[in-house]
Amino acid sequence: MNGYEEIIRGYLDKAWARSEEGLREAAPAVLEAPGILTFHAFGLRCSVKRHGVFFDGVLDTGAKGVLTAIYLAVVPTRSAPLHPLKAFKEIPNSGPYQAAFAVHAEQALVPYVPTIRQNLEAILAAFSGHRNTDAPSGDFSFTLYPLPKIPLYYIIHEADDEFPAAVTCLFGGDCPSFMPLDALADVAEYTAQSLIDRCLRRHGAPS
Structure with a gap:
């Protein structure tokens, strides 16, 4: 063992x-x-x-x-609200984890943005997710549930002539009371890795 x-x-x-x-x-x-x-x-x-x-x-x-x-x-028995959304840096005591979160949960997905968009419906089905109609910005946005009461709200900016692609990952408002903080950061990281693995199986590494 x-x-x-x-x-x-x-x-x-x-x-x-x-x-x-x-x-x-x-x-x-x-x-x-x-x-x-x-x-x-x-x-x-x-x-x-x-x-x-x-x-x-x-x-x-x-x-x-x-x-x-x-x-x-x-996990408590009560329901898990999606709103209000929280950036990881807004969660108390998240400072020691913020740099790793940005790299592994957000920036790691940037090369795969076109593939994620192309395969979004299959991704949403696998993660019991949905498109977000209330996103304040971005080219597309969606929520995934890597665990049933842990919603991750993604805002995606696609690359254009002026700016590179960008990925923002927010947490459903009550996530910090549903899992320990370090575990929450890891959930986002391994969700990103699961998305990357799915993209690689379908299309290979991005050029």
């Missing part, structure tokens, strides 16, 4: 300490069978058992498994 597996099992022990029905409601998820919850996470079908987290049927012993287990251990 590697270090991540121990962490995952520790958080899953906390998660399953609730009743099955309480955990199903909080996630929210489908109770597929006793001791098996299913929902979508990071654009994949996620099954959570008492001993592990599975994506598309494969046991995950990495960071996404850890983040999913943390989420289930701490």
Whole structure:
């Protein structure tokens, strides 16, 4: 058992300490069978058992498994509002993580903006997302749910003759009370990585 597996099992022990029905409601998820919850996470079908987290049927012993287990251990039962939106830098105590967040959650997506636009409908379907009709700026905007109660609101500026492409990632207003701050930053980073992986599978590396 590697270090991540121990962490995952520790958080899953906390998660399953609730009743099955309480955990199903909080996630929210489908109770597929006793001791098996299913929902979508990071654009994949996620099954959570008492001993592990599975994506598309494969046991995950990495960071996404850890983040999913943390989420289930701490997520409250109440609903998760999308508004008011918060930039990561507006979240208290986010200073130590801001530079890494900008690089890994936002700037990493810039080369893939054309591919994201081209495949947006498939991305929205995978992440239970939707287009944003209220975006204050940008060429297109959408919300993804890497975890059921963690909305990430993206505003995309496409490149033109004057400015390069840009990506802004905002959090749904109550996200900081649904996961620890460092885990929230990691959720955004691994959501970006999931989008990049999806783009690479479809179109290869950007030129």
